[in-house]
Amino acid sequence: MPTLADIGEDELIHRLVRNLPQGRGVLVGPGDDCAVVEAVPGGGHLLLKADAVVEGVHFTRDAPPHLIGRKALARAVSDIGAMGGTPRHALITVVLPQDLEVGFVEEIYQGMAELAREFGISIVGGETTRGSQIVISVALSGQAEVFVARSTGCVGDAILVSGTLGGSIGGRHFTFQPRVKEAQWLVRHHRPHAMMDISDGLGADLPRLAAASGTAFVIDPALLPCTPGCSPEQAWGDGEDYELLFTAGQDQVAGLMADWLRVFPQVPLTVIGRLVALGEGTLPPFASKGWDHFATKG
Amino acid sequence: MPTLADIGEDELIHRLVRNLPQGRGVLVGPGDDCAVVEAVPGGGHLLLKADAVVEGVHFTRDAPPHLIGRKALARAVSDIGAMGGTPRHALITVVLPQDLEVGFVEEIYQGMAELAREFGISIVGGETTRGSQIVISVALSGQAEVFVARSTGCVGDAILVSGTLGGSIGGRHFTFQPRVKEAQWLVRHHRPHAMMDISDGLGADLPRLAAASGTAFVIDPALLPCTPGCSPEQAWGDGEDYELLFTAGQDQVAGLMADWLRVFPQVPLTVIGRLVALGEGTLPPFASKGWDHFATKG
Numbered sequence A, B: 001m002p003t004l005a006d007i008g009e010d011e012l013i014h015r016l017v018r019n020l021p022q023g024r025g026v027l028v029g030p031g032d033d034c035a036v037v038e039a040v041p042g043g044g045h046l047l048l049k050a051d052a053v054v055e056g057v058h059f060t061r062d063a064p065p066h067l068i069g070r071k072a073l074a075r076a077v078s079d080i081g082a083m084g085g086t087p088r089h090a091l092i093t094v095v096l097p098q099d100l101e102v103g104f105v106e107e108i109y110q111g112m113a114e115l116a117r118e119f120g121i122s123i124v125g126g127e128t129t130r131g132s133q134i135v136i137s138v139a140l141s142g143q144a145e146v147f148v149a150r151s152t153g154c155v156g157d158a159i160l161v162s163g164t165l166g167g168s169i170g171g172r173h174f175t176f177q178p179r180v181k182e183a184q185w186l187v188r189h190h191r192p193h194a195m196m197d198i199s200d201g202l203g204a205d206l207p208r209l210a211a212a213s214g215t216a217f218v219i220d221p222a223l224l225p226c227t228p229g230c231s232p233e234q235a236w237g238d239g240e241d242y243e244l245l246f247t248a249g250q251d252q253v254a255g256l257m258a259d260w261l262r263v264f265p266q267v268p269l270t271v272i273g274r275l276v277a278l279g280e281g282t283l284p285p286f287a288s289k290g291w292d293h294f295a296t297k298g
Helices: A004-017 A065-081 A102-118 A180-189 A202-213 A232-237 A250-263 A289-296 B004-017 B065-081 B102-118 B180-189 B202-213 B232-237 B250-263 B289-296
Strands: A026-028 A035-040 A043-054 A086-096 A122-130 A135-144 A158-162 A194-198 A216-219 A243-248 A269-276 B026-028 B035-040 B043-054 B086-096 B122-130 B135-144 B158-162 B194-198 B216-219 B243-248 B269-276
Touching (some): A004 B102, A035 B086, A043 B135, A065 A180, A086 B035, A135 B135, A158 A250, A202 A216, A202 A232, A202 A243, A250 A269, B043 B065, B065 B135, B086 B180, B102 B122, B158 B250, B202 B216, B202 B232, B202 B243, B250 B269
Parallel strands (some): A086 A122
Antiparallel strands (some): B026 B035, B043 B135
16 A cells, blocks of 8 residues: 555645535636635635645744744745735644643744734634644635636746745745735736746746646756855755746736836846747756656646 | 643633734634634625644544544534534645555545535645644635624523534544534524534533623533433533534524424434523533633633
8 A cells, every 4th residue: 555655745636636526616726826716606706725834844843933933824825925816814723732832832823923914914713732743734815806827828938937046945934025916916917827836846836837737848947046055956946935936928028027127126037948838848957857747748 | 931731722822812913804803613704805704714633632543534534624614504604615734644555545535525515515725744643624614694603692591502412432523413504594593692513512612602702601410411321521521512502592492492393303402501690600510620710700
């Protein structure tokens, strides 16, 4: 009997979601940054996202607790933002060892509350339960008049990323700024064809965007916007960048780049490659073989 | 520095929620069965609930995995139901040890999907991550035209419970039927004053309802609807009943009981006591001292 270690996360998710019930009013189900459903029958788009951080996987107990809390919520905010949504209501479920100091948990919540205020989010409920390791599970709702999925990229599209990639483990995985306003601006002024945030690393997430869009991709490693001190390989593989990854028609790119530079002069925006037809993709030389199957099938 | 074991769950929650941001459009925040917010500005009630089950706390790994999954979702369904809502969209976040068999996780999801179909719920997304013990965290949205909070009971109200209480550990904690249709019927035909579900046991949850309503309570232990083979003490303290606990005006009770008996002949409904003014409450003789403070302050 295979274990989870044998099959990996993407295969596990594939197996788990194939038989889940999806009613009418579900516009985007499992597989995108967040789900999109009708808020009330016939009215408005409601975005729903769940995410969790686990002690020993996403943080260690010697990290400042307010940054642990901030990160737990910021990851979900990034996902709502990456579809063009505005985050609204959060539910926080925490699993806590009984020997944990109360002050530690209070600081986790202070970090979450601070980020929530910054983004206009209400923390409306949650649950606490005991367990052997700290788990912070966040459910976040959002709203969007118009949303952008990861599955609507087109062959020929330019591939763009915001910010710089790589080296997030040095601290930015705690302090990153979810690109909510940048994404909303993009959706309003230069509707991207497909968009997602980079959480598992460009090397994991770009293949997912391409596969969801039924395309492959070609990137130029020399164009990757590396965080100072990082190699292109790190920019490709490190992960936890929480930058925007999106595609746009070639005829959109020049105008979009010029406008972005004017509105967000502090945030780099870089064209790194393009979507191509299935079977025509190539991987950067440093990509691990593990991702091969994404580059060539839908 | 105090630990969580020192202060207990209710004090922890009290400390955590007091500074959480609550925007306009939040009708019910932390502290009730679920949160109630405006679905879209100006339109409709959206109910939001998060809950989690943890290996070694809520189940053990020798339990049938489909029942573990069923229970994880059914608990949240019960909470949405207990406010009079209809459950709609679920997000499932699972923390999984890497040595777990894939089939075990698939069966957990089958149990959830089966219950979801039964209640018309779409499972629209979620997250998987690794960890040292299994955690299943559920976020569930619902809708309600009219909702009933736990905080709106009145001095003099009759206190009623559905079903029988106690002994859930014998199996019903896995197989209980969330009282969604019963609660919706109540809200439509005999609007209860206050309502919640009994998850931590009547002895924990009734004091919460009374405290939220600014009242105390008196119950008659001889009236408790004990599960066959259970003592009144077990009915009071065992927990995981997932039955409805609600209050209604004394003038409503006779008509409500008669109608209920006609519509739900299989489900007992019992008056167990009444809400009284603060300071006038009494506890059953078998109540542990731990709950004293709830009976006498708001």
